[in-house]
Amino acid sequence: MSAPTSRQLIGRDDEMRVLAGHLDGVDVQGRAIGLIGEPGVGKSALLAEVVEQARARGFTVLSARGSQSETHLPFASLHQVLRPLLTGADRLPAQQRDALLACFAMGNSSEVNPFFAFLAVLELLVDLARRTPVLVGLDDLLWMDQPSIDALAFVARRIGSERIIVLGASRPGPLPFADAHAVEWMELDGIDDAAAAALLDERAPRLPEVARERVLRQARGNPLALVEFAGALESGRHAWAELDDDLPMTTRLERAFAARAEHLGAAAGAVLTIAAVDDGDDLHDVLAAAGMLHGAPLDRMAAQPALEHGLLIVVGERYRIGHPLVASALRQAMSPDTRRRAHEALAQVLAAHPDRAVWHRASAVSGRDEDIAAALEQAAGNAQRRGAIASAVAWLERAAALSPDPQDQAGRLLGAAELGFQLGRFSQVEQIKTQVAGMPLRARDRSRLIWLEGVFHDGSTGEPSEVRHLVDLAGQAVDGDIELAVQLLVGAARRVWWRDPGEGLRHEIVQATQHLGLPDGDPRRLAIFALAETHEQGPAVIEQLARWPADAGGRPDLAGLLGIAAFCTGDFGRAVAFLSTPVQELRAQGRMSLLAEALAIRAWAEIYLGTFDAASSADEAMRLADETGQSLWAATARIAVALIDGVGHGWDTRHDLLAEAEFVARRTPNAASSLLAGVQLARGVAELGADRPDPAFRELHRVFEPTDPAFQRQQQVWALSHLADAAVHTDRHAEGRDALAAMERLAGASPATGSIIALEYSRAVLADPVAAEPLFKAAIDGASRTLPWHRARAELAFGSWLRRQRRVVESRDPLRAARAVFESVGARAWAQRADRELRATGERGWQPAANPRDRLSPQETQIAELAAQGLSNREIGQRLFLSHRTVSSHLYRMFPKLGIAARGQLAEALSSHVQSPDATQD
Helix, strand or coil, X not given: XXXXXXXXHCCCHHHHHHHHHHHHCCCCCCEEEEEECCCCCCHHHHHHHHHHHHHHCCCEEEEEECCXXXXXXXXXXXXXXXXXXXXXXXXXXXXXXXXXXXXXCCCCCCCCCHHHHHHHHHHHHHHHXXXXXXXXXXXXXXXCCHXXXXXXXXXXXXXXXXXXXXXXXXXCCCCCCCCHHHCEEEECCCCCHHHHHHHHHHHCCCCCHHHHHHHXXXXXXXXXXXXXXXXXXXXXXXXXXXXXXXXXXXXXXXXXXXXXXXXXXXXXXXXXXXXXXCCCCEHHHHHHHHHHHHCCCCCHHHHHHHHHCCXXXXXXXXXXXXXXXXXXXXXXXXXXXXXXXXXXXXXHHCCCCHHHHHHHHHHHCCCCCHHHHHHHHHHHHHHHXXXXXXXXXHHHHHHHHCCCCHHHHHHHHHHHHHHHHHCCCHHHHHHHHHHHHCCCCCHHHHHXXXXXXXXXXXXXXXXXXXXXXXHHXXXXXXXXXXXXXXXXXXXXXXXXXXXXXCHHHHHHHHHHHHHCCCCCCCHHHHHHHHHHXXXXXXXXXXXXXXXXXXXXXXXXXXXXXXHHHHHHCCCHHHHHXXXXXXXXXXXXXXXXXXXXXXXXXXXXXXXXXXXXXXXXXXXXXXXXXXXXXXXXXXXXXXXXXXXXXXXXXXXXXXXXHHHHXXXXXXXXXXXXXXXXXXXXXXXXXHHHHCXXXXXXXXXXXXXXXXXXXXXXXXXXXXXXXXXXXXXXXXXXXHHHHHHHHHHXXXXXXXXXXXXXXXXXHHHHHCCXXXXXXXXXXHHHHCCCCCCXXXXXXXXXXXXXXXXXXXXXXXHHHHHHHHXXXXXXXXXXXXXXXXXXXXXXXXXXXXXXXXXXXXXXXXXXXXXXHHHHCCCCHHHHHHHHCCCHHHHXXXXXXXXXXXXXXXXXXXXXXXXXXXXXXXXXXX
């Protein structure tokens, strides 16, 4: 379909052609598109033209426009978008409906689960898209409140298979959506010279030539500037001196708008004044407040001059400022007294909306006021309960600024900092910490400040001196605050996992924890010990873990800590069991950030047990960590997905996911060793599966080399068996045995499954021929016996050894057994490796069996498994944070891949892929 261009869009033919093409293709693919450009470049005009064309094509159009005055109001822009759809909220699942209505303070619940609310938004849009295609038009994204942006970003990432287009417009600067990949960005520059001249001649045909040339030169292709400068000069409202070439374009446009508003009369001026500071879009509110400002009641006719001059736009009972620069110009022109009186008037009018009213009251005062500060703090609490953390930060900072008591001010600032930390606004938190450090603090607030000092050393930041600082902070916990001390020591211990700060510091962390007097079986104590001194404390930790039930007595928070302790000590079976409890709970609560971390750790526990199924945990962990902005956990999950891919299908060592993980490691060098060790393990395993032992040894040996960035003390034991494998096939027996001896000293008599399997396997493959056979049998019948992947590896190594000992006939049984297991667990590359060994014995004829799961993506596999268990599309969607329509589309596409025609056949179609019995699913 052709893309007719309106008279207002001269010079935008190419852009309209692209956007109209997206409208035409909505039945094939939904998408999110962002228009980026300077003020006045025509973003809003282009958006309006697309809206017109969408309506002409039968789209339902939903829209919102951000306002600088309402950036503090949580979910204000989202409410604009959803206003026509909220009557259908009752058709949503109860959990989603309640969460969504709580965003707008419309339901019985005051607590918001943001991600269930976001899922409700997606479901409403998807249900609408079943009837007509949908265009969501979002103007002035820069001024939209952050909770609305978060909700719309959630939607943007999930509309690829829906008949939905999200089209937004924003000024240059930080991209409104944190995940830039969710949106296709289109940069708008000024229109070309010919188009600029045509637009100017159309709008100002009587402009003298000298003025025409001046306007063209100054506007530099900016359509709004062309129109405004020409109109101002034609009407005599603008002096030549004000078109100063040295002034920024924004300033000159604001002057043009201010000049347009100067002569509208007192009543219209009062309406515009109120509109410029209002945080809503209700015309009645504006007229009521403007009447107070004007000194007499005003009706709609008072706004008419502003409408005629394009400064105000009214549709029904709703209004908006004609352009953001109009509001900016009006605010710039206001005296402080006028601004205060405008806010006072709005506060009175909005008495039925206490949060909005108190914000205007706060804007109307010139000094400190505890009553207003307390009301702002209460509003921050309301915002936080509604899941609007970013808005709560703004309210708390404003409350702090109005607090007469310095201790109250410090407490409110610390509250803002704590919430800012949750959002990852680390520079903002650092600024608040610096400000608060010189203020008088209550005892509890001193503890809060210590905690804020500590969290910046948790995980990936800091050198060894910073880890010691964290331990010192734990010792300074105010009034024996054990909970705070534990939090700080957990942070120090987590830091050890990402990068080893040295034996002395590791032991200091353990000693500091011992001094707290926690019971021996306390999950917090076990997690700290396991993270800080994995091998030294491992046996004692595992002994305590064995006393806990798999669900930690119904305490998901404790189960998570126990899962970390089990994982770090190599007790992988218990790690999967413990972590499945918090995974279930976090999924049910919609806590995606913590869910991503739990899934990433569980994915690696599954991998070390020999479960190589990206659909189990790793792929979902990667997607959720990306979505929640957790780069370290996203990189951790990427490595897991790449390793799974290498075992299943094989690849060269340049896997894209590993390159992305290495990029994160370079960007956060103090977390590099853990990430790089994982990268080297993935590459080494892939090389072994492809029968390339020499590069495999080089990749794996880096984990054992103390001077290498990939050196990682904790993970060496678990990588040992692969290094031993590579050493044997490259005649590096001495180096392999050196590594084995070092790991035997390090792991000692650890009862951990991971350590036992690695040591039993490595002793066998590195043994002298005289001693090898009983060691191989011990490896096959030992800790690997109930773990198909590990038993198959031992059988492959034993069969290969027998063949090299010229015991060809005996070698075939273990090689066949290994090949069968590798094929059954989806380790296709390793099944082929076993087959190459069998062919070397003279056996021929094996063909890999078709595995229906190979035809599915990880997410499709996850959906298929849940559907096979009997879950409905809506239940699957809520579990995986997808719309039920997306689930339905996946199932529709996967049926032909699996050769089935009905949902009831899924279980049988998937059953050919046998998983490890220890790979517990949530």
